[in-house]
Amino acid sequence: TPIHATAAGQIFLSHMPEDQRRRILRGPLERFTENTLFAPATLEERARETRDRGYGSTVEELEIGLNAVGVPVHSSDGAVVATVSVSGPAFRLPAEDIPEVAKVVKDAASEISWCLGFRG
Numbered sequence: 236t237p238i239h240a241t242a243a244g245q246i247f248l249s250h251m252p253e254d255q256r257r258r259i260l261r262g263p264l265e266r267f268t269e270n271t272l273f274a275p276a277t278l279e280e281r282a283r284e285t286r287d288r289g290y291g292s293t294v295e296e297l298e299i300g301l302n303a304v305g306v307p308v309h310s311s312d313g314a315v316v317a318t319v320s321v322s323g324p325a326f327r328l329p330a331e332d333i334p335e336v337a338k339v340v341k342d343a344a345s346e347i348s349w350c351l352g353f354r355g
Contacts, residue, residue, distance in 0.1 A: 243303075306319050
């Protein structure tokens with residue numbers, strides 16, 4: 236899946252080394268819907284926001300009618316090694332519910348991270 240248009244991709248973009256992220260964001264990056272963010276400066280800002288709030292989300296960016304939330308999974312050394320994400324039709328996962336859904340997904344990711352030895 237395209238890294239710039241998915242919730243899981245946002246997690247990886249926001250936690251990878253800056254030089255690697257900049258190489259990826261130089262593109263070209265495909266626009267899948269009218270909501271797809273593809274400008275490098277916009278995606279850099281979103282990476283900062285994703286890191287700060289602890290989850291990534293998309294609202295009809297990859298596909299019309301599909302929304303998603305992603306949260307990082309950390310290894311024992313704190314590295315992001317995976318994500319837990321949920322996606323669903325926009326009528327079941329409306330944009331206004333994303334912060335609440337993110338709390339549940341964060342709990343799941345925290346439990347997995349704990350099992351991997353992360354204590355941060």
